[in-house]
Amino acid sequence: MADKNKKVVLYALSTCGWCRKTKNLLSQLSINYQCFDVDLLKGEEREKILQELKKYNANLSFPTLVIDDQIVIIGYDEEKIKKELT
Amino acid sequence: MIDKSLIDYWYEKLKKEAEESGYFLNPDEEFTKSLIEGLLINQERFGYFACPCRLASGNKEEDLDIICPCDYRDQDINDYGNCYCGLYVSYDVYTGKKQIKSIPERRNLKKKKREITISTLKLSLPVWRCKICGYLCAREEPPEICPICKAKKERFERFI
Incomplete structure (x- = not known):
């Protein structure tokens, strides 16, 4: 069963294949998550989200999934995502 | 939205060019076409094929190393079997002996x-x-x- 009480934030790019796989997996698992497609953000808003992402992943790579502000999963890692969220 | 026929055109073109020079496109056609769509979106945005899985600055000078095929493709194919976004793969992946996976970003790592x-x-x-x-x-x-x-x-x- 998916744990719906966890706070799940996905930093992604709208054009990225691995980000798409991550989004599909989260939907499949019926996880509620907040998603930022950073390439679609502009100006200050993009900067703000990038600063936020930097705290979890200094390399600023995508996808980066953050669970409860603590667990950080960089790249598409199906096993890890399932382990943490189901 | 990118026209489907344009994606198909680029898919065939890149596949042919890759195979002529000893490279292989990812055999997962749906995934590969989604990456090509990303490349075409970036072409519209910036005027060049910035990697679909990296955040481009929009400044061509800064983005040169991540214009597809990126400077990191060959090393990533050697080390992992596919490039960062997964568009290009090794022969083993192409023939189904190995699976592609999401790999670490080597771009910003200081070396x-x-x-x-x-x-x-x-x-x-x-x-x-x-x-x-x-x-x-x-x-x-x-x-x-x-x-x-x-x-x-x-x-x-x-x-x-």
């Missing part, structure tokens, strides 16, 4: 540049290296287009 000191060597011409495929040539300037992988002049570096 020492390999330097060769050849103090006694006197060359009559500089040697230029294509950062995409490694092609070397000794001439006054790099070629307009790499004869091996068709990368543009701007992707060459002075090697010796």
